Amino acid sequence: MHPAPKVRQVARFVTDATYPMERTPAEFGRLRLQAESLAFDTGILLDRIGVGAGWRCLDLGCGAGGITDLLSARAGPTGRVVGLDPDAASLAAARRWAGEKGLENVEFVEGDAFAHAQPPEGFDLVHERFVMTTIGRHRELVDSALALTRPGGVVAIQEADAGVLTCYPPHPAWDRLKAIVTTAFEHAGGDCFSGRQVFRLAVEAGLQQVEFRTCVVGTRRGDPLVDFLPQTILSTKPVILKHGLASEAELARLVDDCRRHLGAPTTVQTSVLVIQVWGWKPVDTRRAPTIPTPGFSVLSVDRPRRPHSRRFTPTRGAVDVAPRAGVLWSVARHE
Structure with a gap:
């Protein structure tokens, strides 16, 4: 049995009122499936950056684990990985998962990108994925990541663009659920199309040698991520009902219809476009x-x-x- 990674706490600043997703075992499972589906392309990102032994890495908004496993493997025993998230339940799930995987160089800390106990310029790499998508505050997030990165270190951002979230053949229930979920995120302060802004934000923030890459996950019947849209709807149901975007009965019907369509042998689906941007913090000449x-x-x-x-x-x-x-x-x- 591997020792569980440490969890250190600070005050919580991102509240349930500003976060669109429920913290439930089903949602944590969805996040893990999402992370596993994106692991290959995230690995390409980290390898392009050159993350290696001894690196000090921070995963902002790590949720139930984020990419801390990929960072842990590359940083090795001489490195250090911190997963930062404002939600205690998410961190508890991350600790259980990381303990099972034996991630001994990982520490999980309660806090967010704007209020935390992390040292300024204390990391070789600061990474965030889908944080702008869920809470917005685009420029503030880039500035916060930059402040946590040492001169000469790297800021890496992965954000979503829902413009390519599609299924074929088209289906009215699927289309309606996509419209509902993107609007729900908007009502909660998020932005499902934030990815298209990230390259410009990184350049304007002063990062150098800024790189740009995209990836997308395709699914069909039987794939682990095929239920991505219905499960996201269920995780955001409180926000949907609060803002009157659909009734509970309508949601239940739409989810059932959508799942039947996604279970058809000829239906295929693409996830959101994941836009990867990374750049180097300049040394103060x-x-x-x-x-x-x-x-x-x-x-x-x-x-x-x-x-x-x-x-x-x-x-x-x-x-x-x-x-x-x-x-x-x-x-x-x-x-």
């Missing part, structure tokens, strides 16, 4: 040759043949970052 990051000092400044490098190996003592195009800072980290 105004303070050269001293980088204002504890444990780091400048060794040299050079102009490489390549415009930038993404190599970062903390345990080997070197990190290459580019504060501006064509300039490479070579930095040593002191343990």
Whole structure:
């Protein structure tokens, strides 16, 4: 039996009134299926960034576990992974799940992106997925992630664009449920189309070498994520009923009709488009040759043949970052 990851608490700031999803075992199960379905493409994102041994990683809005398992595997025993979420029930589910997986370098902390006890510039990587989708506050989230990232570190964002959420053949119940759920998120302050804004937000926030990638999950009868839309409707039912978007009887009928359609042998469905954006926090060149990051000092400044490098190996003592195009800072980290 592996020891359960630690859970540290701070005050809770995102409340049930501002979060559209119920915290239930069914919802936690939906989140795990979602994470598993996106694990391959999230792995590509982390590998493109170069996350490796010794990294200090933060998963903002980790929910029932988020991507902490993928980060844990890459950071290794010399690294550290923090999952931050405002909901105690979600963190309890995350702790059980992580304990079963033996994620010994993971800690779960109660708090949110805007009020927490995490150190400024304390992480090599700050990641968030579908937080803008659920609570909005797009620019604030990017700014908060940037503040938590060390100079030369990486901010990575994965957000949804429901524009490609489709099924074929079309069905009126499916179409109605999609309209209901996107409106419910909007009423709760979320934005199911937030992904299309993220690249611009990252550039405007000052991230450098900003990258852009998309992925989508397709499902058919029998696939684990085929019930994604009906289950999301059930998880957001309190918000739907509160705002009069549908009656309970109508929801029950629509969910049944939709599930029958999704269970047909010829029906296929695509999930939301997942937009992945990541970029490097610039080093403050105004303070050269001293980088204002504890444990780091400048060794040299050079102009490489390549415009930038993404190599970062903390345990080997070197990190290459580019504060501006064509300039490479070579930095040593002191343990």
